Amino acid sequence: MGKRSGATKSPGAALAALAGAQFTVMLATSIVNVALPRIRAGVGLSDSGTTWVINAYGLAFGALLLAGGRAADLLGRRTVLLTGLALFGAASLAAGLTSSATALIAARAVQGLGAAAIAPAALALVMALFPPGPGRGRALGVWGAVSGAGAAGGVLLGGALTQALGWRWTFHAVAIGAFLALAAAARSVTESGARERGRFDLLGTAAVTLALTSSVWGLTTARRSGWTDARVLGAFALASVLTVALVAVERRHPDPLLPPRLFATGRVAAGNVLMALLGSVWIALFFFLPLYQQQVLGSGPLLTGLGQLPLAAANMLGSTLAPRVSRRIGATATVTGALLTEAAGLLWLSRLGAHGGYVADVLGPSVLIGLGLGVAFVQLTALSVEGVARQDSGLAGGLVNTTRQVGGAIGLAVLTTLAGTVTAHAAAHRPLPDALTAGYRTAFGASAAVLAATALLAAVLTRCGSVPAPAKPAPVGATAAAGATDAAAATVRAR
Numbered sequence: 001m002g003k004r005s006g007a008t009k010s011p012g013a014a015l016a017a018l019a020g021a022q023f024t025v026m027l028a029t030s031i032v033n034v035a036l037p038r039i040r041a042g043v044g045l046s047d048s049g050t051t052w053v054i055n056a057y058g059l060a061f062g063a064l065l066l067a068g069g070r071a072a073d074l075l076g077r078r079t080v081l082l083t084g085l086a087l088f089g090a091a092s093l094a095a096g097l098t099s100s101a102t103a104l105i106a107a108r109a110v111q112g113l114g115a116a117a118i119a120p121a122a123l124a125l126v127m128a129l130f131p132p133g134p135g136r137g138r139a140l141g142v143w144g145a146v147s148g149a150g151a152a153g154g155v156l157l158g159g160a161l162t163q164a165l166g167w168r169w170t171f172h173a174v175a176i177g178a179f180l181a182l183a184a185a186a187r188s189v190t191e192s193g194a195r196e197r198g199r200f201d202l203l204g205t206a207a208v209t210l211a212l213t214s215s216v217w218g219l220t221t222a223r224r225s226g227w228t229d230a231r232v233l234g235a236f237a238l239a240s241v242l243t244v245a246l247v248a249v250e251r252r253h254p255d256p257l258l259p260p261r262l263f264a265t266g267r268v269a270a271g272n273v274l275m276a277l278l279g280s281v282w283i284a285l286f287f288f289l290p291l292y293q294q295q296v297l298g299s300g301p302l303l304t305g306l307g308q309l310p311l312a313a314a315n316m317l318g319s320t321l322a323p324r325v326s327r328r329i330g331a332t333a334t335v336t337g338a339l340l341t342e343a344a345g346l347l348w349l350s351r352l353g354a355h356g357g358y359v360a361d362v363l364g365p366s367v368l369i370g371l372g373l374g375v376a377f378v379q380l381t382a383l384s385v386e387g388v389a390r391q392d393s394g395l396a397g398g399l400v401n402t403t404r405q406v407g408g409a410i411g412l413a414v415l416t417t418l419a420g421t422v423t424a425h426a427a428a429h430r431p432l433p434d435a436l437t438a439g440y441r442t443a444f445g446a447s448a449a450v451l452a453a454t455a456l457l458a459a460v461l462t463r464c465g466s467v468p469a470p471a472k473p474a475p476v477g478a479t480a481a482a483g484a485t486d487a488a489a490a491t492v493r494a495r
Contacts (some may be wrong), residue, residue, distance in 0.1 A: 001397040011129045015139055017184035018122045019146045021085060025115045026150025028057060028092065030286040031158040031174060034165040034301045037294065040328035043101045043166055051416055055266060055409055059216050060112025061119075062405030063209040066257050067122035067200075069398020074200060077121040077128075078191045079191050082182060084117025089178030096171030107171075114178075116398075123397030125189060127385060140303060144378035146321035155290055159305020203249045204257040211242035212406055262388065262395060270461040271384030272403040273375040277454040278339070278376055279404035280411025281346065281447035285369065287412060288419065289349070292440045293362065296354055296433050307358055311366040318374020323374065332462045335379045338456045342372030343451035348393045350445035354437040383462070411450075 032039065032053060040050050072080040088111055095107035126143060130136040161169040220233030225232060252255040263269045291306040318338070326334040345368030352361050384400035423439035430438070 005198045006079065012457045013184075013188040014129055014428040015126065015142065016161035017181065017188045020080075020177075020184055021081065021118050021122045021181040022143065023146040023150040024174060024181050025061075025088070025118050026147050027154040027157070027177060028111055028115065029283065030086075031161075031170045032154055032155035032167075033286055034159040034290045034304050035162040035170045036291070038162055038301075039104070043099055043104050043260055046102075049101050049105065051412070052105050053108055054283070054287060054412060055216055056108040057115070058405050058409040058412065060109040061115045062402050062407075062409055063212040064113055064116035064205070065120055065398040065402035065405060066395065067205040067398075068116040068118075068256060069395040069401075070123070070200060071117065072121040072242060073395055073399070076191050077124045078189055081125065081189070082118050084121065084176050085182040085185065086114075086115045088114030088118060089175045089182065090114075092171050092175035092178060095465070096168040096175065111174075115197060116401075120395070120398030121399045121479070123385075126332060136263055136359065138323075138468075140382050141319055141323060141378055144322065144374060144381060145316045149312055149316055149378060153285060153308070155308040156305035156312070159290075159301040159303070159308075162301040164302070182426075199253075199255045200259065201253050201255060201257040204246060204253060207242050207246040207249060208448060211239045211246060212409070214239040214242065216409050216413050217463070219410065219417060222417055227477075240406065246308060258399070259395075262399070264387075267383055267386045268396065268399070271380050272388070272399055274454060274458050274461065275336070275380045275400055276403035276407035277450060278373075278380065279407030279455070280451055281415075282373065282404070282411075283408030283413045284443060285346070285414045287416070287428070288440050288443050289302035289362070289366075290490070293358070293435070296352075296355070296437050296440070297358065297477075299358070307362060308366070309419055310363055311370040314370025315374040318371040319378050320374075322375040322378040326379065331379060332459060335376060335458045335462055338372045338375035338379065339451050339458060340372070342369050342376065343455065345369035345449045346444050346448035346451060350441045350448060352437055352441050352444070354431075354433040411447075411468040415443045415446060416448060418421050 036050055036053065039045065039053060045053065068080065091107050091110035091114055091288050095104055095111065098107060104403045123143070126139050127136070130139045155446070157173060158170045161167075161173055214235045218232045218239065221229065221235065222232045251256060290304050290308075293299040293307055294301070301327065322334065322338075325337075329337070345365040348365035348368065349362075381400060383395045384403075388396040419439035419442055421439075422442045426435035428440040
């Protein structure tokens with residue numbers, strides 16, 4: 001392979017830059033959530049269009065992550081990272097300047113394309129910087145913390161910016177973050193080694209992208225048109241045909257998008273299945289909770305954002321504690337317990353009231369959810385890249401991000417359809433706040449059930465050997481401040 005990265009001269013600075021890139025990607029996932037009501041009024045979005053402001057980003061991100069990971073291995077991880085950051089920043093700036101609903105959704109899709117290049121390349125560079133052992137464990141702890149902090153902190157920043165400067169600044173802030181991360185990475189990160197040889201699987205990439213797009217479009221349209229609508233059935237049929245085509249293409253391609261060797265240990269498959277299920281409720285949580293706070297409790301954007309601070313803090317604490325807990329009780333018990341803790345928080349949210357309050361109804365569950373999410377994300381990320389060969393590190397990073405994002409896009413589509421159906425039925429004979437609350441409660445209850453089932457599945461899948469237990473990370477703030485060789489000791493999530 002090639003010579004190790006020159007970034008090893010200052011791995012702390014490199015890790016800080018790479019973590020900053022990941023934070024910005026996760027920030028873009030949730031920063032618009034609080035601003036959605038004002039974005040809708042500002043550009044004239046419909047109900048389905050509002051959902052696509054979230055899904056256009058998540059779907060493009062998830063559908064193209066495998067391609068981004070493979071491109072990173074073939075073209076160079078640093079090159080793909082910097083290109084992705086430049087595209088991501090430009091698309092974010094364009095989203096903040098547009099006054100057209102169509103152009104806004106298109107810009108969000110391009111944001112997702114940039115993110116699909118950034119995330120796998122950045123994770124592969126982290127893996128190259130820190131070989132297996134305590135150093136990599138600490139780095140993954142930082143990775144989990146910034147991923148969760150980006151998703152939860154985005155709601156806070158989005159609320160503050162929307163109230164103080166307007167919704168357009170939710171996109172401008174992401175653009176600024178992307179360009180700052182670009183400058184930091186260009187200065188502190190060097191290539192991780194020689195480029196891999198092989199051909200890019202263009203047909204496989206097109207098939208998986210179109211299949212996922214058709215599936216999510218069908219799920220989203222079903223909310224408005226019904227499950228028996230010809231367009232909905234046609235979208236699902238197309239997704240099925242494309243999935244079959246993908247399998248056929250992958251079997252014949254000399255360099256398939258998902259080479260069988262990636263799953264040789266069985267650990268990668270288990271980690272990605274569990275991450276997909278975790279992701280299916282992760283993104284939906286940050287979609288529904290701010291809407292409940294604003295549309296039912298009547299909180300403004302800033303107060304709604306501040307209400308996410310306990311969740312963000314708990315998430316970072318969970319990411320920090322994950323390695324210590326795993327060493328004491330075992331990795332399987334840690335993953336299972338984390339998922340059950342998050343499920344308990346979501347079950348608590350399923351008891352929300354239309355005339356409740358933040359302290360009584362939101363604070364306690366937010367802490368439980370944040371703790372469980374932080375621990376689960378770190379452990380499942382480690383599991384998903386365990387034993388992967390160096391030449392496939394970009395692809396493995398792309399895959400674990402893909403499963404989280406695609407799970408999130410499909411989960412959001414299903415849960416918004418479910419919540420919308422319940423709300424529409426309840427609105428016929430109940431006041432609007434009560435009808436909205438009924439929909440949100442249903443979404444949170446369904447999410448809790450998914451995570452409880454995921455915990456049971458994790459108890460089985462993670463017993464085949466031991467889930468890697470990252471070593472204890474130091475506080476995240478220390479990473480940003482240190483800038484020294486050991487800054488790795490300083491979520492995706494996920495996620």
